[in-house]
Amino acid sequence: MTLDPALQVVGSAALAALIAGGIAAVLLRLLRRAPVLVHIVIIVLAAVGAVAGGIAIAAVGMFITSADTIVALSVTATSGVISVLVAVLLGLRLSADARALGRDARRLGAGETVEPARRATTELDAVQAELVDSGARLRAARDDSERAEAARRELVSRIAHDLLAPLASMRAIAESLEDGLAPEPEEAARRIGAQTVRLQSLVGDLFELSRIDAGTMTIAAETVSLSDLASDVVAQFGELARRHGRELRVAVSDEVLVLADPRALSRALVNVIINALEHSPDGGVVVVAVARDAREGILSIADEGPGVPEEDRERVFDAGWRASLSRPRPTIELAGGAGLGLAITRAIAEAHGGSARLGAAPAGAPWSSCGFRAPRAERAPGGASGVGRARTADRASGLGPRRAGWGSDSGSN
Numbered sequence: 001m002t003l004d005p006a007l008q009v010v011g012s013a014a015l016a017a018l019i020a021g022g023i024a025a026v027l028l029r030l031l032r033r034a035p036v037l038v039h040i041v042i043i044v045l046a047a048v049g050a051v052a053g054g055i056a057i058a059a060v061g062m063f064i065t066s067a068d069t070i071v072a073l074s075v076t077a078t079s080g081v082i083s084v085l086v087a088v089l090l091g092l093r094l095s096a097d098a099r100a101l102g103r104d105a106r107r108l109g110a111g112e113t114v115e116p117a118r119r120a121t122t123e124l125d126a127v128q129a130e131l132v133d134s135g136a137r138l139r140a141a142r143d144d145s146e147r148a149e150a151a152r153r154e155l156v157s158r159i160a161h162d163l164l165a166p167l168a169s170m171r172a173i174a175e176s177l178e179d180g181l182a183p184e185p186e187e188a189a190r191r192i193g194a195q196t197v198r199l200q201s202l203v204g205d206l207f208e209l210s211r212i213d214a215g216t217m218t219i220a221a222e223t224v225s226l227s228d229l230a231s232d233v234v235a236q237f238g239e240l241a242r243r244h245g246r247e248l249r250v251a252v253s254d255e256v257l258v259l260a261d262p263r264a265l266s267r268a269l270v271n272v273i274i275n276a277l278e279h280s281p282d283g284g285v286v287v288v289a290v291a292r293d294a295r296e297g298i299l300s301i302a303d304e305g306p307g308v309p310e311e312d313r314e315r316v317f318d319a320g321w322r323a324s325l326s327r328p329r330p331t332i333e334l335a336g337g338a339g340l341g342l343a344i345t346r347a348i349a350e351a352h353g354g355s356a357r358l359g360a361a362p363a364g365a366p367w368s369s370c371g372f373r374a375p376r377a378e379r380a381p382g383g384a385s386g387v388g389r390a391r392t393a394d395r396a397s398g399l400g401p402r403r404a405g406w407g408s409d410s411g412s413n
Contacts, residue, residue, distance in 0.1 A: 016053030037091035048080035166195040256297040271341035276303035317346040
């Protein structure tokens with residue numbers, strides 16, 4: 001056979017294949033919603049038809065004899081029938097796997113568990129594995145959502161109780177004053193004032209927590225003197241500690257300047273101090289210490305509280321968490337009792353780029369402690385220092401403390 005006839009044979013075979021492929025493409029398009037088995041049969045028939053068409057065109061062109069044509073078409077027909085039967089058998093497996101994947105997808109949508117299974121092809125195996133992984137992720141998300149909802153309901157219940165308690169006390173005292181039954185009106189007025197302070201603290205915590213949840217809490221970094229801040233807070237709350245039989249001390253060896261938001265830093269420190277005072281024993285001492293290392297300023301709070309079990313230390317900073325299910329009335333009027341203080345402290349630390357951590361006391365030691373670390377700042381021009389006095393360009397950049405750790409190893413937050 002010369003080159004031209006050979007090219008004619010190849011061209012004839014290609015034409016037959018194109019015709020068969022075109023017909024198959026049209027049928028697949030029209031039957032796109034048909035079962036996968038039908039698609040497989042159409043593809044096999046298209047391949048057999050392309051071969052038979054090529055043989056027929058070659059025979060018409062007198063490139064093969066009539067006898068050879070009959071033999072070739074017979075072989076093609078026999079092979080085609082067997083190929084279709086094999087395709088049907090294989091297609092049944094693929095169709096069964098496709099239906100099984102559909103059932104698993106419906107089970108996934110219904111929240112049921114999808115079990116691992118082997119499929120006929122690598123692609124179907126990958127789809128099955130993805131369904132199993134998606135089911136696991138959905139179950140984990142559902143469990144997290146249920147836990148969050150349960151925690152939210154418990155938090156709302158506790159806050160409602162803690163809001164109603166001071167209101168009920170204030171109402172009772174007011175009624176006794178109104179009826180002239182209060183033996184010491186000045187003492188009654190003092191008690192109303194204490195309950196008002198407690199109520200104000202609860203509302204303030206709720207407002208701060210709402211800002212944190214909404215993502216609207218902002219940190220305006222300044223050059224802050226940890227030494228001045230700690231001394232001011234201890235001086236402010238020292239009388240409160242003495243009134244409740246505790247002692248609040250400050251240990252400052254030298255001035256330490258850090259980059260932080262003074263208002264937020266004070267709020268976080270006050271929350272930890274109030275928590276430490278609330279859970280310290282009578283006569284207990286709470287020490288606020290300021291130190292520094294080569295790169296950071298360190299603020300730590302040590303107390304003589306009962307401590308928290310190791311397995312609960314991460315939960316101390318969760319909103320609403322308490323060490324016990326009972327609800328004893330706080331002895332410190334600024335202690336809201338709703339379990340929000342340390343949650344706010346953690347949020348403030350994380351807003352500065354840090355984290356909240358609860359310290360553990362050494363074995364046999366009466367003290368437990370926590371620490372806060374912030375990047376040190378150089379003294380501003382003119383020697384100014386202190387809270388809110390020496391501002392730097394970092395206020396505009398929003399730079400704040402890094403690797404912060406707050407907490408106090410006490411019984412609740």
